[in-house]
Structure formats: C-alpha cells, structure tokens
Amino acid sequence: MGAGEDGLNRGFMALADPVRRRIIARLSTGPATVNDLAAPFEISKQAISKHIQVLEQAGLVTRSRDAQRRPVHLDAAALELLTAWIDRYRLVHEQQYRALDAVLASDGRSAPATNPGTTTAHGTSTSEEES
Amino acid sequence: MGAGEDGLNRGFMALADPVRRRIIARLSTGPATVNDLAAPFEISKQAISKHIQVLEQAGLVTRSRDAQRRPVHLDAAALELLTAWIDRYRLVHEQQYRALDAVLASDGRSAPATNPGTTTAHGTSTSEEES
DNA sequence: TCGTTGATCAACTGTGTGGTTGATTACGCT
DNA sequence: AGCGTAATCAACCACACAGTTGATCAACGA
Numbered sequence: 001m002g003a004g005e006d007g008l009n010r011g012f013m014a015l016a017d018p019v020r021r022r023i024i025a026r027l028s029t030g031p032a033t034v035n036d037l038a039a040p041f042e043i044s045k046q047a048i049s050k051h052i053q054v055l056e057q058a059g060l061v062t063r064s065r066d067a068q069r070r071p072v073h074l075d076a077a078a079l080e081l082l083t084a085w086i087d088r089y090r091l092v093h094e095q096q097y098r099a100l101d102a103v104l105a106s107d108g109r110s111a112p113a114t115n116p117g118t119t120t121a122h123g124t125s126t127s128e129e130e131s
Numbered sequence: 132m133g134a135g136e137d138g139l140n141r142g143f144m145a146l147a148d149p150v151r152r153r154i155i156a157r158l159s160t161g162p163a164t165v166n167d168l169a170a171p172f173e174i175s176k177q178a179i180s181k182h183i184q185v186l187e188q189a190g191l192v193t194r195s196r197d198a199q200r201r202p203v204h205l206d207a208a209a210l211e212l213l214t215a216w217i218d219r220y221r222l223v224h225e226q227q228y229r230a231l232d233a234v235l236a237s238d239g240r241s242a243p244a245t246n247p248g249t250t251t252a253h254g255t256s257t258s259e260e261e262s
Numbered sequence: 263t264c265g266t267t268g269a270t271c272a273a274c275t276g277t278g279t280g281g282t283t284g285a286t287t288a289c290g291c292t
Numbered sequence: 293a294g295c296g297t298a299a300t301c302a303a304c305c306a307c308a309c310a311g312t313t314g315a316t317c318a319a320c321g322a
Contacts, residue, residue: 009147015217016144017280018136028220030227034299047281049300054279068289068298079221083214086146089159090210096161148310165269178311180270185309199268199319264322271316279308286301292294 010058011082019043020051024074027061031073141189142213150174151182155205158192162204 014020023037038048052072055061059078063070145151154168169179183203186192190209194201 005149008152009149012143012147013279016140016142016147018140019280021139021216024220028224028227035297043280044282045299046283046301050280053300070299074220074224076221076224079217079224083217083221085152086210086214089155089205090207090214093159093205093207093210096159144309150310166267174310175312176269177271177313181310184270201269265320266322267318267320269316269318272314273312275310275312277308277310280306282303282305284302287299289296289298291296 007059007078007081008085010054011060011078014055014058014060015082017051019048020055023048023051023055024060024079027072027074031071033069033071035069037072138190138209138212139216141185142191142209145186145189145191146213148182150179151186154179154182154186155191155210158203158205162202164200164202166200168203 015024019041022040026032026037026040034045034049034052037052038045041048052061052063055072056063060075061072062075063072146155150172153171157163157168157171165176165180165183168183169176172179183192183194186203187194191206192203193206194203
C-alpha cells in the first residue's frame with residue numbers, strides 16, 4: 001500500500017540488474033525455489049537470496065512456505081505499476097510531439113526548426129509532482 | 132547500437148532515482164535547459180548535469196545545441212523499449228496464470244491449490260535468454 | 263575587451279550495492 | 293538422535309553512484 005514514491009525507486013532499481021531480470025524471466029513461467037533460481041548462474045546461492053530479497057522488497061515477488069523450501073512467485077501487479085509510470089510520460093510526450101507537428105504543418109511562417117524552444121513549458125508548472 | 136543488454140541496465144537504473152524521474156516528467160511537456168531542470172531542486176547544478184549524463188547514456192534523452200545552452204529533450208522510443216521488456220514477462224505470466232485457472236476449473240481431482248508447484252516449468256528451459 | 267551566464271570538468275567524500283566466505287536455523291529422512 | 297538439504301544471517305571487501313566544492317571552457321552582451 002502507499003509505496004507511491006519509494007516503490008518506484010525499489011521497483012526500477014530491482015530491474016536494473018541482469019541477474020534479477022533473468023530471475024523475473026524465469027519466474028514468469030512459474031514459481032521456483034532459490035536453488036532452482038541459482039542453478040543457471042555462476043554466483044553463490046547467498047547472492048541469489050539477496051537478489052530475491054531485493055525483488056521482494058520491491059513487491060515484484062512474494063514467497064510462500066512449503067516445508068523447508070520457500071517457493072518464489074512473480075507478482076504481475078507490481079510490474080504493471082512500473083509500466084504505468086513509464087507509459088504516462090511516454091504518452092504525454094508523444095501527444096505533445098504530435099501537437100508540435102500540427103503547428104509546424106499549419107503555420108510555416110519564419111525561423112525553421114533550428115530553435116527547439118529553450119525555455120518553454122512554464123505554464124502548467126505545478127504539474128511536476130509524482131503520482 | 133545493439134544495447135540490448137546494457138541498455139536495459141542503464142535504462143532501468145536511470146529510472147531508479149526520484150530526481151531523474153522528475154526530470155523525465157518535466158521533459159515530457161517539452162525540452163528544457165539544465166538551469167530550468169535544476170531550478171525546482173535543492174541540489175547543485177553540477178549534480179543535475181550528472182543526472183542528465185546518466186539519462187543521456189541510457190538513451191532516454193538527447194542534447195542539441197542552441198548558442199551556449201544545450202536544451203535536453205526526451206526520447207520516447209527508449210522508454211518504449213523498457214515498457215516492452217516489462218510487458219513481455221508480465222503478459223507471459225498472466226497467460227500462464229490463466230492456464231492454471233483453466234486446469235483447476237476443468238479437473239478438481241485431488242490436492243487443492245495449497246501446493247503452488249515448487250519445481251515446475253522445466254520444459255522450455257532454453258527460453259531464459261534476454262532479448 | 264571585459265564581465266556575465268550556461269554548462270561542464272576535476273577531485274574528493276559518504277553511502278549503498280553486489281559479491282564473497284563462514285556459521286546458523288529449520289525441516290525432512292532413516 | 294543424527295545427517296543431509298534448503299535457506300538465511302552476519303561480517304567483510306571492492307566498487308560504483310550521488311552529492312559536494314572549486315576551477316575551467318564557451319558563447320553572448322555592453
């Protein structure tokens with residue numbers, strides 16, 4: 001819950017590592033134990049355990065209990081939150097770009113496109129908050 | 132170009148910082164200079180310059196030249212690459228989950244859902260590569 | 263030419279992360 | 293009870309990153 005600020009930090013930080021990304025890729029096909037996850041890597045099992053802790057604190061995976069092994073399974077909802085953040089600003093930017101194209105197409109008065117607006121976008125300056 | 136492995140590292144790492152995320156949010160409304168970007172923050176201008184270098188090396192932004200100022204503008208294509216990576220495994224996982232639901236619905240023989248498959252998904256084990 | 267502004271470069275510091283090895287807990291098996 | 297296995301805890305090391313201050317470069321303006 002909450003996690004609207006720190007959750008993005010941990011979430012993207014968790015994805016900024018090839019080992020953790022490969023762990024997620026593996027978990028997308030079904031849950032697995034720490035030993036299973038550590039098998040394809042050269043590093044120690046403790047290191048994998050730490051990686052899983054990072055993923056767990058980011059909310060990307062959860063761990064249940066099955067006897068002495070703790071199967072890890074993916075949480076797709078957290079991944080969706082991250083894509084949602086990126087898509088928000090990606091789409092805003094594309095929309096803005098389309099609007100610029102419209103302006104250039106309708107009015108090609110003077111000064112070609114060599115001056116890409118140095119100090120623009122000061123109007124709605126209060127919208128720079130995070131979610 | 133390539134950047135199919137390191138690009139994801141730099142890309143997600145770049146997003147794993149609230150300052151850089153706010154910079155991206157600002158740039159989604161249009162290009163801006165380093166001074167403009169540094170204004171709403173408490174940290175020094177050099178720190179912002181470093182953040183922009185990180186974003187640039189990640190391919191998320193590009194810098195052009197306008198007299199003595201270097202306006203920064205967003206590159207939405209790089210953002211799309213990151214969402215594409217997440218969505219790939221997110222969708223695979225949801226599809227897998229739906230398949231499990233189908234199995235449970237069609238055949239409720241024995242052993243209820245308390246055993247979430249500890250060592251499953253070994254069949255297509257060669258698909259654990261990154262893009 | 264001189265001063266100002268925009269921006270970067272060059273050390274330096276503190277802290278966090280990724281990895282290691284060694285010891286410890288928890289459970290299952292015989 | 294005793295042993296093997298699954299997994300974590302704890303201490304430690306190397307390195308990269310975020311931030312600082314001070315100096316430097318490049319371009320405009322009077």
